[in-house]
Amino acid sequence: DITSYQPLSPEIDTVQNSAVYRGCEGFWAAITPFNFTAIGGHLCSAPALMGNVCLWKPSDTAMLSNYTVYKIYREAGLPPGIINFVPADGPVFGDVITKSPNLAGVNFTGSVRTFKTIWKSVAQNLDSYISYPKLIGECGGKNFHFIHKSADVTSVVVGTIRSAFEYGGQKCSACSRMYIPQSMWPEVKRKMLDILSQIKLGSALDNTVFLSAVIDDKAFKRIKSYIDYAKDSPNLTVIAGGQCDDSQGYFVEPTIIETSDPQDKIMQEEIFGPVLTVFPYPDDEYMKYAQLATKTSPFALTGAVFAKEPKAREELVDAFQDVAGNFYINDKSTGSVVGQQPFGGDRLSGTNDKAGGPYYLTRFVSMQCVKESKVPLETWMLPSMK
CATH class of the missing domain: 3.40.605.10 (Aldehyde Dehydrogenase; Chain A, domain 1)
Structure with missing residues (x-):
C-alpha cells in the first residue's frame, strides 16, 4: 500500500x-x-x-x-x-x-x-x-490508569492487575500509577488484594505462575530501591507485596503503594518492575487531578481512562490527548496488537x-x-x- x-x-x-x-x-x-x-x-x-x-x-x-x-x-x-x-x-x-x-x-x-x-x-x-x-x-513510560467514579469496578481491578504486574511490570506500557476516586478505593483495594493473595511468584517454567523473576541484578536493585524508598517515606504506604529476594533468582513481589502526594517521585519516574502507586483523589475533583496527571511525568506512552458516564468520558479523553501515544478507554494500558493499535509515544517516551x-x-x-x-x-x- x-x-x-x-x-x-x-x-x-x-x-x-x-x-x-x-x-x-x-x-x-x-x-x-x-x-x-x-x-x-x-x-x-x-x-x-x-x-x-x-x-x-x-x-x-x-x-x-x-x-x-x-x-x-x-x-x-x-x-x-x-x-x-x-x-x-x-x-x-x-x-x-x-x-x-x-x-x-x-x-x-x-x-x-x-x-x-x-x-x-x-x-x-x-x-x-x-x-x-x-x-x-x-x-518507555510512566503509564497511568485514571478512574472516574462511574467506572466498572471489576474492569478497573482486573485491568490494573494485568497491566501493572504481567511480566513483572517489565513492559514499557505497564500501568505504574493509578488515580482513583476516594469513595471507590476501599472496594477496589480489597478486590486487588484478594487477587494478589492468589498470585504465585516462581519459575517461568511453571504455567500456573503469573509473574516470575525480574531480568537481572541491576533491575532488581533499581526496583528494590524504590520499594525501600516507599517504606521510609511519610507520604507512601506499602499496602501489598514489598518483599524482594535475590538469594535464588531476582524475585520482587507484586507491590501496591498508596500515596498522599500525587507528585511524589514514585509517581514521576519509570521503575520498570511490578510496582503500582495509587493516589485516591476527591471524587468530584476528577478534572483537577486529570490535569495534574498530564503534568506529573515526562513520559507520554500509554494511558487509560475508566468511565461509563458520557460527559466525564469525553472530558477525560480530551484532557489526556497529548500524554499518551496509545490511549485506552475502559481497558488496560497494555496489549497493543500489530495493525490494531500501532505503538509509540511522545515526550521522553x-x-x-x-x-x-x-x-x-x-x-x-x-x-x-x-x-x-x-x-x-x-x-x-x-x-x-x-
Missing part, C-alpha cells in the same frame, strides 16, 4: 511523474530490548523489508532468544549479510556505528539514557555522514513512529521523485515574458 502512492501526472501525454522507493544509502542499526523477543526480530527486519542492510545488536539479557530468531530468518531463506547479528558491548557498538559515515539510521527500543547518548553521538559526528541519519526511538502501522515503514525508505517529459522544451522565454 505504501509503495502504491504515485504523484499526480495531470498531463499524462506530455509529462509522467513517478516515485521510486529505495532503501537508504548506507546501513541501519537495530538496538533491541530484552522484554519482547518479537521486537528483537522486528527492529532489524523492518529496515530489511524496505531494502536495507541492518546490523542487529541484541540485548545482553536476550541473546539466546534473539539468536534463535536470527537462525529462523536464515533458515527461511534470508540471504547472508542482509540482517547481521552482532552481539556487542553497548557503548562499543554505539561508538562504532555513530562514527561510520555510512550510518543511515538507528532503530532503537530501550532506556531514555541510552537513546539520548546515541542522539548526542550522532550530533557530534554530523559532519562525517553521507546523509543525515534517521533516529527512531521507543523509550520516544519519536512516536508507530511501529505496527503503515507509516512506520516509510522511515526506512529514501524516495526518489522522477519527472519524465515526453515533449521537448522549445523556448527559453518565461510565459510571463510574452
Whole structure:
C-alpha cells in the first residue's frame, strides 16, 4: 500500500511523474530490548523489508532468544549479510556505528539514557555522514490508569492487575500509577488484594505462575530501591507485596503503594518492575487531578481512562490527548496488537513512529521523485515574458 502512492501526472501525454522507493544509502542499526523477543526480530527486519542492510545488536539479557530468531530468518531463506547479528558491548557498538559515515539510521527500543547518548553521538559526528541519519526511538513510560467514579469496578481491578504486574511490570506500557476516586478505593483495594493473595511468584517454567523473576541484578536493585524508598517515606504506604529476594533468582513481589502526594517521585519516574502507586483523589475533583496527571511525568506512552458516564468520558479523553501515544478507554494500558493499535509515544517516551502501522515503514525508505517529459522544451522565454 505504501509503495502504491504515485504523484499526480495531470498531463499524462506530455509529462509522467513517478516515485521510486529505495532503501537508504548506507546501513541501519537495530538496538533491541530484552522484554519482547518479537521486537528483537522486528527492529532489524523492518529496515530489511524496505531494502536495507541492518546490523542487529541484541540485548545482553536476550541473546539466546534473539539468536534463535536470527537462525529462523536464515533458515527461511534470508540471504547472508542482509540482517547481521552482532552481539556487542553497548557503548562499543554505539561508538562504532555513530562514527561510520555510512550510518543511515538507528532503530532503537530501550532506556531514555541510552537513546539520548546515541542522539548526542550522532550530533557530534554530523559532519562525517553521507546523509543525515534517521533516529527512531521507543523509550518507555510512566503509564497511568485514571478512574472516574462511574467506572466498572471489576474492569478497573482486573485491568490494573494485568497491566501493572504481567511480566513483572517489565513492559514499557505497564500501568505504574493509578488515580482513583476516594469513595471507590476501599472496594477496589480489597478486590486487588484478594487477587494478589492468589498470585504465585516462581519459575517461568511453571504455567500456573503469573509473574516470575525480574531480568537481572541491576533491575532488581533499581526496583528494590524504590520499594525501600516507599517504606521510609511519610507520604507512601506499602499496602501489598514489598518483599524482594535475590538469594535464588531476582524475585520482587507484586507491590501496591498508596500515596498522599500525587507528585511524589514514585509517581514521576519509570521503575520498570511490578510496582503500582495509587493516589485516591476527591471524587468530584476528577478534572483537577486529570490535569495534574498530564503534568506529573515526562513520559507520554500509554494511558487509560475508566468511565461509563458520557460527559466525564469525553472530558477525560480530551484532557489526556497529548500524554499518551496509545490511549485506552475502559481497558488496560497494555496489549497493543500489530495493525490494531500501532505503538509509540511522545515526550521522553520516544519519536512516536508507530511501529505496527503503515507509516512506520516509510522511515526506512529514501524516495526518489522522477519527472519524465515526453515533449521537448522549445523556448527559453518565461510565459510571463510574452
